[in-house]
Amino acid sequence: MSDLLERLRSRGWRLTAQRRVVAEVLDGDHVHLTADEVHARAVSRLPEISRATVYNTLGELVVxxxxxxxxxxxxxxxxxxxxxxxxxxxxCSRCGTIRDVHPFGDPLSALPDAERFGFAVSGAEITYRGLCPDCLSGN
Incomplete structure (x- = not known):
């Protein structure tokens, strides 16, 4: 489980009912929901939550x-x-499912000095692509 709710509480972020529901929907391992998916799940917990509130809350969490x-x-x-x-x-290249992975090694060290073009490289994002088990089986 991710520690999103705990982090937000420790920051003193005002957890209104709407914000709390959005955070609860997002909390967990391998959660990569679209804003519409967050809204649909939030509505099932708090029917009066608006799409705009979900979008605004997601934007605040990103900032x-x-x-x-x-x-x-x-x-x-x-x-x-x-x-x-x-x-x-x-x-997954077909359905878009996203999973978190934790490969070994430092991706920054994989970029040779000659390929850095003088940049002071501070981070790397690696995306692995393929077909998930459901798409492989034709489901």
Whole structure:
């Protein structure tokens, strides 16, 4: 389980009922929901929550650095609560499912000095692509 709710409480972020529900929907391992998916799940917990509130809350969480916005191949943005845990992403090329992965080694060391072109490289994002088990089996 991610520690999103705990992080937000420790920051003193005002957890209104709407904000709490959005955070609860996002909390967990391998959660990469679109804003519409967050809204649909939030409505099942708090029927009066508006789409605008969900979008605004997601935007605030991204600005706070508590949620990552993940964009893949022109698909809808997805929101990842594991912003404070080093990881990469494994994405299904067909259905768009995203899983967090934790490969060994330092991706920064894989970039040779000659390929840095004088940049002071501070981070690397690696995305692995393939077909998930459901898409492989034709489901």
């Amino acid at each position: 706070l650095g508590e949620v990552l916005e993940v964009s893949t191949d022109g698909r809808a943005k997805r929101y990842d609560p594991n912003a404070h845990h080093s990881h990469q992403h494994l994405i």
